[in-house]
Amino acid sequence: MKGNLNKKQSLFIEEYLKDMNATQAAMRAGYSEKTAMVQGHQLLKKTLVSEEIKRLQAERSDRLQLDTDAVVANLANIAGAVISDFVDFDGTSLKFKDFNTLSREKLAAVESIKQGRFGLEIKLYNKIHASDLILKAIGGYITSSDIIDKLPPERLNNLVDELMQKLNR
Known part of the structure; x- marks a missing residue:
C-alpha cells in the first residue's frame, strides 16, 4: 500500500508509530509546528x-x-506491584526475597537493581504511568480526539478554519 502514499505521509506514519502522537509525528515528518496538530x-x-498504520501495527x-x-x-503487573513483593521488613531491616522464587x-515490574551507597537498591517501573496506559488502552479516558471525531464535518471545518486564522496572526 505504501506506493499510494506520498513521501511526507509515509514519513508521518513511520514517526507516528514511534509514539502514537500525531502532532509530534507531523512535526518530525516536516510539517510546520504551527499546523502540526491540525495536519x-x-x-x-x-x-x-x-x-497503512493498522497494517504496520x-x-x-x-x-x-x-x-x-x-x-x-x-502493565497490570506493573501497576499492581508492591515493594513487599520483593523485600521483607522485620521492623528494623529490609531483606530481599529470593528472586528465583518470584x-x-x-519480576516484570522491576526496572532495575543496582548497588547503591547503602546496599542493593530496587527500582520498580512507574505505577502511575502503567495505570495511565491501561486506562488509555481500555478506553478509560475521553481525549480531545474522541470529541473531535464526534463533531459534524461542517463544525470541524469551522473550528479548523478558526484555528488556522489564529495561528496565522
Missing part, C-alpha cells in the same frame, strides 16, 4: 494513512507475537 489529525483521517504485533491483551496484562509476572 496530524487530518492525516489520521485519511483512509490510506490509517489503513498488525505486522509488528505478529512479529513480536504480542497482542493488546498481553501488553495490558504486563513469578515472571512479578
Whole structure:
C-alpha cells in the first residue's frame, strides 16, 4: 500500500508509530509546528494513512507475537506491584526475597537493581504511568480526539478554519 502514499505521509506514519502522537509525528515528518496538530489529525483521517498504520501495527504485533491483551496484562503487573513483593521488613531491616522464587509476572515490574551507597537498591517501573496506559488502552479516558471525531464535518471545518486564522496572526 505504501506506493499510494506520498513521501511526507509515509514519513508521518513511520514517526507516528514511534509514539502514537500525531502532532509530534507531523512535526518530525516536516510539517510546520504551527499546523502540526491540525495536519496530524487530518492525516489520521485519511483512509490510506490509517489503513497503512493498522497494517504496520498488525505486522509488528505478529512479529513480536504480542497482542493488546498481553501488553495490558504486563502493565497490570506493573501497576499492581508492591515493594513487599520483593523485600521483607522485620521492623528494623529490609531483606530481599529470593528472586528465583518470584513469578515472571512479578519480576516484570522491576526496572532495575543496582548497588547503591547503602546496599542493593530496587527500582520498580512507574505505577502511575502503567495505570495511565491501561486506562488509555481500555478506553478509560475521553481525549480531545474522541470529541473531535464526534463533531459534524461542517463544525470541524469551522473550528479548523478558526484555528488556522489564529495561528496565522
